[in-house]
Amino acid sequence: xSARAPFEIGGQQVPAGTRTLVDLPVSKLSNHTxxxxxxxxxxxxxxxxxxxxxxxxxGDELNGVEIIRRxxxxxxxxxxxxxxxxxxxxxxxGFIGRSRYLPDRRDLNRSFPGSATGSLAAxxxxxMLAEVIRRSHFGVDLHTAAVHRVNLPQIRADFxxxxxxxxxxxxxxxxxxxxxxxxxxxxxxxATQAGVDVLVYEGGExxxxxxxxxKAGVEGIGRIMAARGLVELPGGDIEPPVKELQRGPVFAxxxxxxxxxxxxxxxxxxxxxxxxxxxxxxGCVANPYDDSEMEVRSPVRGIVIGATTLPIVNMGDALFYIxxxxxxxxxxxxxxxxxxxxxxxxxxxxxxxxxxxxxxx
Numbered sequence: 001x002s003a004r005a006p007f008e009i010g011g012q013q014v015p016a017g018t019r020t021l022v023d024l025p026v027s028k029l030s031n032h033t034x035x036x037x038x039x040x041x042x043x044x045x046x047x048x049x050x051x052x053x054x055x056x057x058x059g060d061e062l063n064g065v066e067i068i069r070r071x072x073x074x075x076x077x078x079x080x081x082x083x084x085x086x087x088x089x090x091x092x093x094g095f096i097g098r099s100r101y102l103p104d105r106r107d108l109n110r111s112f113p114g115s116a117t118g119s120l121a122a123x124x125x126x127x128m129l130a131e132v133i134r135r136s137h138f139g140v141d142l143h144t145a146a147v148h149r150v151n152l153p154q155i156r157a158d159f160x161x162x163x164x165x166x167x168x169x170x171x172x173x174x175x176x177x178x179x180x181x182x183x184x185x186x187x188x189x190x191a192t193q194a195g196v197d198v199l200v201y202e203g204g205e206x207x208x209x210x211x212x213x214x215k216a217g218v219e220g221i222g223r224i225m226a227a228r229g230l231v232e233l234p235g236g237d238i239e240p241p242v243k244e245l246q247r248g249p250v251f252a253x254x255x256x257x258x259x260x261x262x263x264x265x266x267x268x269x270x271x272x273x274x275x276x277x278x279x280x281x282x283g284c285v286a287n288p289y290d291d292s293e294m295e296v297r298s299p300v301r302g303i304v305i306g307a308t309t310l311p312i313v314n315m316g317d318a319l320f321y322i323x324x325x326x327x328x329x330x331x332x333x334x335x336x337x338x339x340x341x342x343x344x345x346x347x348x349x350x351x352x353x354x355x356x357x358x359x360x361x
């Protein structure tokens with residue numbers, strides 16, 4: 001049997017059964033410092049599919065950086081079947097500046113497919129698409145909520161555009177899967193155009209590590225790698241070992257922000273992951289100068305998948321993000337009870353996960 005061919009990326013060759021960190025040149029800073037797109041390439045000894053995992057497309061979304069670091073621990077090129085491409089920090093500029101954006105305030109996740117001769121964002125998107133995404137069969141793009149908001153660990157994908165993503169989303173094993181249309185200029189939309197299945201994982205808060213969301217991300221990636229034949233998980237390949245799924249995820253195809261009816265101090269009565277019925281109390285916005293307060297109640301029946309972490313709010317500020325199955329607002333009673341049972345379990349998370357409308361990725 002002939003040896004597997006090397007993997008070529010950025011003009012370099014990575015032999016089968018090895019791992020290499022490849023620096024793809026991007027640009028230079030104003031002080032002439034070279035900026036690159038570092039890609040971990042693990043090229044298995046045996047043939048198989050190519051998967052990519054990316055993080056920090058928004059530079060202040062840090063959970064994915066740690067998720068990839070832990071995934072790299074358990075992947076052995078000697079036993080890997082296929083190739084794994086990991087990009088822990090796509091937006092190095094935002095990462096260094098602790099910012100969501102690039103120096104010119106462009107959102108990298110609205111700049112795909114990019115251009116080799118365009119803006120800084122366009123050039124970076126073009127390199128990521130050409131060198132990583134188009135070389136892959138499928139991938140996971142890791143995100144968090146914006147600063148001062150937190151997201152329940154969840155998967156988002158456009159199941160109409162990429163039907164196979166539904167199966168991958170179920171295997172990933174988070175509590176909620178949200179059918180989410182692709183946004184023009186996003187990494188996910190560019191991947192779809194290239195024929196690559198991509199799941200977007202959301203979990204935690206910007207500029208914060210959330211251990212609950214990190215563990216869920218590591219285990220989910222391990223599950224889909226095993227399902228696609230890249231690794232074998234039984235026997236403790238992942239530390240801690242991946243747990244068997246007790247239940248499948250809740251699939252939602254509608255979502256809505258509940259906003260502050262007035263400015264003041266917000267006192268929350270709910271947390272992410274909890275099921276709510278129409279009319280349930282979500283919290284109160286109080287006037288800091290007198291005894292008056294306004295109740296905030298849920299307009300729908302569903303599950304809280306995102307929330308603000310700031311108690312100071314202005315009128316119209318986003319407070320809770322609720323998802324549900326659109327089928328005439330009727331989450332089946334059995335499924336709703338299942339959500340309530342899940343909500344009663346303790347959630348091991350430092351910050352309780354939330355989301356931003358800009359983040360419908």
